[in-house]
Amino acid sequence: MLKISTRCRYGLLAMVELGQCYGQAPVSAQEIFKKQHIPKLYLQQLLVKLRRNGLVESIRGAKGGFILRKDPKQIKILDIVKAVEGPVQLISCTKQNKDKCCSKIKECLTRPVWVELHEVVNKVLNERTLYDLMR
Amino acid sequence: MLKISTRCRYGLLAMVELGQCYGQAPVSAQEIFKKQHIPKLYLQQLLVKLRRNGLVESIRGAKGGFILRKDPKQIKILDIVKAVEGPVQLISCTKQNKDKCCSKIKECLTRPVWVELHEVVNKVLNERTLYDLMR
DNA sequence: TTGATACTTGACAAAAATAGTCATATATAG
């Protein structure tokens, strides 16, 4: 059904929250969790992924929390999605990996639609930045 | 990860096969299954869905099989995807159903990206027809 | 120094969706 996963939605929600406080004090998982009603421990996980992918910085201890490592204008939505979910691949048959999908990729008549979808989705995610979502 | 399901891929593969033989004798599940290496019983299921949604007609008995009910030019890829998978909804918060997604849809800052993705995906699937995929 | 706050890590578990199968029945050509 091509549904956007909660991982993605929560991840982006968290990033928007951090974006709103960019330049200010760190925001704790606690605060995001309360404001957005995201399961706390699940959110923690996502924040760790965002950190490991260099999108946020974590500050431990009391008064700690998370802050963005870059200006929201520099953060593409695609970066966020990739961080929490891995690459956005609508089909598994790529130029490198020719034999995963249908029987014979060379002759696969259906592939063009899926490729087009793949490209259009990645394009949108790659063009929009976190800043575009902030008020 | 927004991966295209096998349901979708197999469904479209089957429809393309039927498209190639449009106007000719019915094509049996057997033939499609052999040509495209789709699990036979799974394919049957998908064909039944396509029939129930009015995309194909089934002819029982020996020399039976499936044929398209419309010209490939009249069949949108979106129709096929809808038939085998249901509506393509990237997010669950629609105009009718305002409270399923994030806490407060009115204030949801992340929604615009997901809506844009949703629209762009539906647009592509709605513009392309089965005919566009045939050689 | 001590306690409260907050992130870290890796494993674990429940739930949902996806992918595929089976048995039984029905229909039709030849």
Add this chain to the structure above:
DNA sequence: CTATATATGACTATTTTTGTCAAGTATCAA
């Protein structure tokens, strides 16, 4: 009559998604 084909609904297995847990580390502030 028989071989070929679809119809149907239930059933199972696998994978992915969506969380949770426990034990640990780091920092601030009183």
